[in-house]
Amino acid sequence: MVNEKVGRAANPGKRTRLPAAERRAQILTVARDLFVTQGFEQASMRRIADAAGITPTAIYDHFADKEALLTAIAADFFDGLVAAMTVPPDAATDPLDLLRQLMINYVRYGLAHPNEYRLVFMTSLSRFVPTLGHRGLPCAGEVPEDVVQKTVKAMQSFGILQTGIERLVAAGLLRADDPEGFADSVWAMGHGIVSLVITKGDSNFTPIDRWIDTSIGILMDGMRPR
Amino acid sequence: MVNEKVGRAANPGKRTRLPAAERRAQILTVARDLFVTQGFEQASMRRIADAAGITPTAIYDHFADKEALLTAIAADFFDGLVAAMTVPPDAATDPLDLLRQLMINYVRYGLAHPNEYRLVFMTSLSRFVPTLGHRGLPCAGEVPEDVVQKTVKAMQSFGILQTGIERLVAAGLLRADDPEGFADSVWAMGHGIVSLVITKGDSNFTPIDRWIDTSIGILMDGMRPR
DNA sequence: ACCGTAAACTTATCGCTGTTAGGTTAGGTG
DNA sequence: CACCTAACCTAACAGCGATAAGTTTACGGT
The missing domain is CATH 1.10.357.10 (Tetracycline Repressor, domain 2)
Structure with a gap:
C-alpha cells in the first residue's frame, strides 16, 4: 500500500506547488467537473480540494467562498x-x-x-x-x-x-x-x-x-x- | 428576564404534549412557514423544532427526514x-x-x-x-x-x-x-x-x-x- | 387505585458541512 | 546568505441532518 488514496495528489509528503493563476484554473476545472457530475450541494469543498490535491482551506486563498x-x-x-x-x-x-x-x-x-x-x-x-x-x-x-x-x-x-x-x-x-x-x-x-x-x-x-x-x-x- | 428565549415554547420546563396527529400538523404548519420565509436550506430542523416548541429529534417521530x-x-x-x-x-x-x-x-x-x-x-x-x-x-x-x-x-x-x-x-x-x-x-x-x-x-x-x-x-x- | 405499556419526547453523539485564525514552508529577490 | 511573501497547512468552530438509546407522560385494563 504505497498510494492508499487515489484521487489525492500522488505524493502526500511532497505536494506540488503552483503559481496562483494555474492553481486557480485547476481548482475551477475540478470544481466544474464535480459540480456537473455530483451537483452543487454534493460537491463539498473538501472533495474539491481532494481532487485538486490540496487542503480545503487553500481554496480560500483563490476564491472567497464556495x-x-x-x-x-x-x-x-x-x-x-x-x-x-x-x-x-x-x-x-x-x-x-x-x-x-x-x-x-x-x-x-x-x-x-x-x-x-x-x-x-x-x-x-x-x-x-x-x-x-x-x-x-x-x-x-x-x-x-x-x-x-x-x-x-x-x-x-x-x-x-x-x-x-x-x-x-x-x-x-x-x-x-x-x-x-x-x-x-x-x-x-x-x-x-x-x-x-x-x-x-x-x-x-x-x-x-x-x-x-x-x-x-x-x-x-x-x-x-x- | 423570565422568558429568555422567545420563539421557543413558553414554559421551558413544562412543554406541551400533543397527540401525534396534532403535533404532525403543527410541525407542518411551522415548517411551511419557515420554508416560505427563509427557504428550504436556511430552515434547519433545529429551527423548525424550536418554532414548534420541541427538540429536533422529536420531528423524526413524525417524519422520516427533512x-x-x-x-x-x-x-x-x-x-x-x-x-x-x-x-x-x-x-x-x-x-x-x-x-x-x-x-x-x-x-x-x-x-x-x-x-x-x-x-x-x-x-x-x-x-x-x-x-x-x-x-x-x-x-x-x-x-x-x-x-x-x-x-x-x-x-x-x-x-x-x-x-x-x-x-x-x-x-x-x-x-x-x-x-x-x-x-x-x-x-x-x-x-x-x-x-x-x-x-x-x-x-x-x-x-x-x-x-x-x-x-x-x-x-x-x-x-x-x- | 394501581400498574404496565406504548406514545411522545429528550439527551448525547456521530459524521458531515462551510469557514476562519494562525502557523509553516518553499521560491525568488536584494 | 537573509529576507519576504506567496502558497499551503493544521486545528478548530459553529452549524447541519440524522441516529441510538434513554426518559417521561398519559391512558386503558384489571
Whole structure:
C-alpha cells in the first residue's frame, strides 16, 4: 500500500506547488467537473480540494467562498451562451430563421450545461439577483462592480434575442403589438423547456427536437401579423 | 428576564404534549412557514423544532427526514394546483377561454406559492423524479406506493391541460399537428414565466398580467388552424 | 387505585458541512 | 546568505441532518 488514496495528489509528503493563476484554473476545472457530475450541494469543498490535491482551506486563498467558485464557472457559461447565440446575421437566409436558430441554440446550450444553467437561471443566489432596475439594468453604485459586469453579460444574451425580434418587427415580419413582451415570452418558452428537462428528465416529454420545433412553430405563427 | 428565549415554547420546563396527529400538523404548519420565509436550506430542523416548541429529534417521530416535510407540504400544493386548474367547463363561454383561464390559473397559483413551486418543479429531489415511464406514467413495482400517488397527483394537473387541448383540437379550434407537443409547449411557456419570476423577481420583465396576456395570445394564434 | 405499556419526547453523539485564525514552508529577490 | 511573501497547512468552530438509546407522560385494563 504505497498510494492508499487515489484521487489525492500522488505524493502526500511532497505536494506540488503552483503559481496562483494555474492553481486557480485547476481548482475551477475540478470544481466544474464535480459540480456537473455530483451537483452543487454534493460537491463539498473538501472533495474539491481532494481532487485538486490540496487542503480545503487553500481554496480560500483563490476564491472567497464556495459560491464564488460557481460564480467564476458561471462567467464562462455566460460567455459560451452569448457566443452560442451570436449567429452571423447571414442576410441571405430567411430572417425568421435567425429567430428560430436563436432559440434552438439557447435550448441546446442550456441542456448541454445543465448544472451551470440551473445555477444562473434556476436558483436565486444573491449575486445573481442584485438590486436591479427595470429590465436588469444595473443601478450604478448599489452593486459591486464584478457582479454588475456579470449581470450585464447575463442580460447580453437576452439583448441578442430582443434586438433580433425588434428587427423582425421593424421588417414587418412580426406583429408590432408588444415587442418587449414577445422577447420575454420567447425566452419564457425556451427557458421553460430547458428547465423542465433539467429537473424532470427528457423522458417525460415530447422528444426534445420535436418539442423545440413545435414550440418555435407556435411562436412564429403566434407572432406573425394576422 | 423570565422568558429568555422567545420563539421557543413558553414554559421551558413544562412543554406541551400533543397527540401525534396534532403535533404532525403543527410541525407542518411551522415548517411551511419557515420554508416560505427563509427557504428550504436556511430552515434547519433545529429551527423548525424550536418554532414548534420541541427538540429536533422529536420531528423524526413524525417524519422520516427533512425531505419528507417538504413532500407532505408539496402534496397540499398539488391538491391546490389541481383545484385551481379544475375550472368548471362552462359550455356557455368561448371554449378557447378555458385554455386561457387554465394558463392564467396555473401561473397565478405558482406565483402565489413560490417555495412549493420551486420544490416540486424546479429541483430534482429524488422522490419527485423516480424512474418513470414515458409521460410520467409510474412503472409499477419500481417505486414506493406513496411516491407513485404523489407523482400521479402531480401529473394530474398536466392531464387537465392536455385533455383541455385535445378537446379543442377535436372541436377544430386548434391545429391537429401535435396535440401532445402543444400541451408540452403551453406548459413550458407557463412554467417558464413562473420560474423566471420566482428566481429573478418580477421587476425585470414585462408586468406579469401583460406578460401572461401576450403569451396566451401568441399561443392561441400559434395553435390556431391556418 | 394501581400498574404496565406504548406514545411522545429528550439527551448525547456521530459524521458531515462551510469557514476562519494562525502557523509553516518553499521560491525568488536584494 | 537573509529576507519576504506567496502558497499551503493544521486545528478548530459553529452549524447541519440524522441516529441510538434513554426518559417521561398519559391512558386503558384489571
